[in-house]
Amino acid sequence: MQKRKLSTLEIIYLSFGFLGIQMGFALQNGFASRILQTFGAEVHQLSWFWLIAPITGLIVQPLVGHYSDNTWTKLGRRKPYFLIGAILASIGLILLPQADLFIAFLPALWVGTGMLMIMDISFNISMEPFRALVADVLDKEQRTLGFSVQTILIGIGAVIGSWLPYVLSEYFGLSNRAIEGNVPLNLIWSFIIGAVVLLVSILVTIAKTKEYSPEELKLIEQAENKLNEQNSATTLIEEEKAKLSDIFVDFVKMPPTMKQLSWVQFFSWFALFGMWVFSTPAIAQHFYGLPHTDSSSELFNEAGDWVGILFGVYNLVSIPVAIYLPKIAKKIGRKKTHFYALLIGGLSFISIYIMPDRYWLILPMIGIGIAWASILSMPYAILAGAINPKKMGVYMGIFNFFIVLPQILNGVIGGPLVKYAYGNQAIFALLLSGISMVIAAFLVIKVKDVDDIQTKNQNLNHD
Numbered sequence: 417m418q419k420r421k422l423s424t425l426e427i428i429y430l431s432f433g434f435l436g437i438q439m440g441f442a443l444q445n446g447f448a449s450r451i452l453q454t455f456g457a458e459v460h461q462l463s464w465f466w467l468i469a470p471i472t473g474l475i476v477q478p479l480v481g482h483y484s485d486n487t488w489t490k491l492g493r494r495k496p497y498f499l500i501g502a503i504l505a506s507i508g509l510i511l512l513p514q515a516d517l518f519i520a521f522l523p524a525l526w527v528g529t530g531m532l533m534i535m536d537i538s539f540n541i542s543m544e545p546f547r548a549l550v551a552d553v554l555d556k557e558q559r560t561l562g563f564s565v566q567t568i569l570i571g572i573g574a575v576i577g578s579w580l581p582y583v584l585s586e587y588f589g590l591s592n593r594a595i596e597g598n599v600p601l602n603l604i605w606s607f608i609i610g611a612v613v614l615l616v617s618i619l620v621t622i623a624k625t626k627e628y629s630p631e632e633l634k635l636i637e638q639a640e641n642k643l644n645e646q647n648s649a650t651t652l653i654e655e656e657k658a659k660l661s662d663i664f665v666d667f668v669k670m671p672p673t674m675k676q677l678s679w680v681q682f683f684s685w686f687a688l689f690g691m692w693v694f695s696t697p698a699i700a701q702h703f704y705g706l707p708h709t710d711s712s713s714e715l716f717n718e719a720g721d722w723v724g725i726l727f728g729v730y731n732l733v734s735i736p737v738a739i740y741l742p743k744i745a746k747k748i749g750r751k752k753t754h755f756y757a758l759l760i761g762g763l764s765f766i767s768i769y770i771m772p773d774r775y776w777l778i779l780p781m782i783g784i785g786i787a788w789a790s791i792l793s794m795p796y797a798i799l800a801g802a803i804n805p806k807k808m809g810v811y812m813g814i815f816n817f818f819i820v821l822p823q824i825l826n827g828v829i830g831g832p833l834v835k836y837a838y839g840n841q842a843i844f845a846l847l848l849s850g851i852s853m854v855i856a857a858f859l860v861i862k863v864k865d866v867d868d869i870q871t872k873n874q875n876l877n878h879d
Contacts, residue, residue: 431569434546446692463693469823474824493552497541504538506614514599563794567738567741683853694845768846
């Protein structure tokens, strides 16, 4: 028995929920700093508030991965997790920009931080089971395509989420101005629409995707192991009830490819975190000439809307790039593809500092979009071929350690660096992001892509 080939439409349904997840994620990434500043947060404090995201990911995703590997319900294996996550994330999306409604009970900044935490936990509950679902359902020949389709849908969702506040303001007349301490109306409605799209898209995946049963997965694994004699010992392992402590054992025994990719992920996501946290104050200061204390003026809100446009650009660019990534990877290999993408992204970050005005910022965002497309697909496609299918969920969760740990580090040191080393000039945080991504590019060279090696060996045997 082997996994059946899915049509393009079936692969789209498989990952469709990611469109909604990423729309919500884009709203958070693009506008959470702006909302928190509106509620009274200082620029150098932003990275500390953003620490909630990686810390919850560090705890939640491996647990969810572990339990989703060992959960079988009428709804499926992975589906219950991202459904629960979508419901909770929708609540957080609706309430985050409206935290001032609770001001009679708690400061708006506290409530907003709490809603940000709920959103982060919920996105983490949804995200890794979704990635594991793609690896569960697709065979290794379709995985690169599957993760690329996922990246396309992520790009579409992120573009919609990033541009929505600007569109609602410019074309639907919703105000982007607000008195001090209140979030503009266009942002409030953007988050409400994002919550609705998130729930609907998740329900599409649940309705249109069939997961393999435990019995079917066991037969598929045995068939694959027979084709790969070096892995045949795994067929002799007795089925045992998985324990929570297995997460620590699995962490110690992670495959070499995963260890090598962990460093690539570390420096890649250190860079991305800096962009998400500090882009609004950096652009407001460097290109609009605003002081770091300005968080409520009309010009500040214009800068915030422009950041949304720029974030939409890099996500929009990632869509066509993701379409061509499988073809490029097939020709030059996934490692080289990821190397060049990260190098372009890193140099683009660095170039932001020398752009003559805010409109020129579109150019570096194109380069960052190329890197973003690769970050969302290549590491997972490489990783999926190097781990035991039985451990797909937990290893995808553990892999998230190397996404959240650099964000925690940047969250701890980013604010103090901005205040004490950069003189409250957040633009230098983006320069540091560029340096970090260039380092990630050169670390790709040491990664061992198991699937590529197996493919080369098979071609040699045919010759």
